[in-house]
Amino acid sequence: xxxxxxxxxxxANKFDGIVTIVGDEKHMPYNRPPLSKDVLAAERDEQxxxxxxxxxxxxxxxxxxxxxxRWRLGSPAVSSDLTAKTVTLADGEVLHYDGLVVAxxxxxxxxxxxxxxxxRHVIRTLDDAIGLRAELQPGTRVIVVGGGFIGCxxxxxxxxxxxxxxxxxxxxxxxxxxLGEEFGNALRRVHEASGVHVHTGVSVEETVGGAxxxxxxxxxxxxxxxxxxxDVLIESVGSHPNVEWLDGxxxxxxxxxxxxxxxxxxxxxxxVAVGDIARFPDPATGNxxxxxxxxxxxxxxxxxxxxxxxxxxxxxxxxDVPFSPLPSFWSDQFGLRLQGYGSPGxxxxxSVLEGDLAAPVDQDPSALDGTVVGYYQGSRLVGVVMLSPSxxxxxxxxxxxxxxxxxxxxx
Amino acid sequence: xxxxxxxxxxxxxxxxxIAAPKVFQMDDDGKLVYDKHPDDSQRDEVEExxxxxxxxxxxxxxx
Numbered sequence: 001x002x003x004x005x006x007x008x009x010x011x012a013n014k015f016d017g018i019v020t021i022v023g024d025e026k027h028m029p030y031n032r033p034p035l036s037k038d039v040l041a042a043e044r045d046e047q048x049x050x051x052x053x054x055x056x057x058x059x060x061x062x063x064x065x066x067x068x069x070r071w072r073l074g075s076p077a078v079s080s081d082l083t084a085k086t087v088t089l090a091d092g093e094v095l096h097y098d099g100l101v102v103a104x105x106x107x108x109x110x111x112x113x114x115x116x117x118x119x120r121h122v123i124r125t126l127d128d129a130i131g132l133r134a135e136l137q138p139g140t141r142v143i144v145v146g147g148g149f150i151g152c153x154x155x156x157x158x159x160x161x162x163x164x165x166x167x168x169x170x171x172x173x174x175x176x177x178x179l180g181e182e183f184g185n186a187l188r189r190v191h192e193a194s195g196v197h198v199h200t201g202v203s204v205e206e207t208v209g210g211a212x213x214x215x216x217x218x219x220x221x222x223x224x225x226x227x228x229x230x231d232v233l234i235e236s237v238g239s240h241p242n243v244e245w246l247d248g249x250x251x252x253x254x255x256x257x258x259x260x261x262x263x264x265x266x267x268x269x270x271x272v273a274v275g276d277i278a279r280f281p282d283p284a285t286g287n288x289x290x291x292x293x294x295x296x297x298x299x300x301x302x303x304x305x306x307x308x309x310x311x312x313x314x315x316x317x318x319x320d321v322p323f324s325p326l327p328s329f330w331s332d333q334f335g336l337r338l339q340g341y342g343s344p345g346x347x348x349x350x351s352v353l354e355g356d357l358a359a360p361v362d363q364d365p366s367a368l369d370g371t372v373v374g375y376y377q378g379s380r381l382v383g384v385v386m387l388s389p390s391x392x393x394x395x396x397x398x399x400x401x402x403x404x405x406x407x408x409x410x411x
Numbered sequence: 412x413x414x415x416x417x418x419x420x421x422x423x424x425x426x427x428x429i430a431a432p433k434v435f436q437m438d439d440d441g442k443l444v445y446d447k448h449p450d451d452s453q454r455d456e457v458e459e460x461x462x463x464x465x466x467x468x469x470x471x472x473x474x
Binding site: 005031033034060061295296299328330332337339390391394395398 | 422423424425426428429437438439441461462463465466467470
């Protein structure tokens, strides 16, 4: 997505040279959020569900403006020389550039578990989702390791499909890092009310194969000794930035690609980064470079990065205003629409501004509709997370976060 | 310009209404109402709305 948006923005900003997009996946760019929801949950009676059918359901529209973009799909970049200004692809092709956009994103972290591999899944690509979808039937025993956004959404989808679902979360509470303990506990209760078993403070110690087929998963053993029958193990335990192709260029690749507020990679004027991989400072949040893995970021950073690159290539000054994109994120679980703005993970305390996080959800998760939680650093509002807010409510609190962030910029 | 929203895909995120408030609004029930033939002066905002829709349900006539 980052690469696509970068190309669109370069061309929208009147770039008239050649744009080449290199991607490791064979597919044209597509939208990932449906992978843990609609794609997994879709009806199973479509006998002719080809990869093409699924891809077309999630593919990004192709603007006419990018008709001349060159595509190198299924051939990832494997090395680069930023001094010689070249990128080498897996098939050996060497591309020379005047400007480089780094948008290679993330790959899922895997659990280090020897033993049966069949039955283990991640959800990052369309191929992952289709492979997993084929294995989710009513009664399938599903273990989801990692109770973050992806894990919780996938667990909810699997549960709705009639699977027996266990979330295994090493921290004390699911979603604790992005949402904090109170909100995490409310979501835990929603999951449990729908029959998902939530195990916290533990991880998977060992996987066990079947007596008849040892290469196929049949159980997992947790670090507290609990044994759970399992047909499917979904690993949603975070990601690694795809930076290896940039080795050897003297860059700080310790956590994505380090950028300035113009999205330039370590002040190199001809190399910018976009999306999940970009570690960039935001003056509204203390100017500490960080990666933000929200869906809005590829689009927002692509605009900034394209403007920076175009300015360099046409020898003009770049944009003069600070870049401070408002983080925006959502999650759909058991009929609840979670909507967040800002950086709730930076808070030192919360305040429930509307509704009641302790509302009983045993009958119906929608008892939590309208809940609004404010996240604060001292007295400063840094984020807000809402459940199924009305448009008026959502706008009110989004604007409150925007105002609070703007105050930091002008302070 | 011509704008089309696939209501089968729309999931009421309302990001379009933030990006292009003159063209997209969420009604009191949280459902989307929109102008199918907005003025061309709104093209940038509508492109932005199409970009930020989390389910990519907005389509522009590109003629």
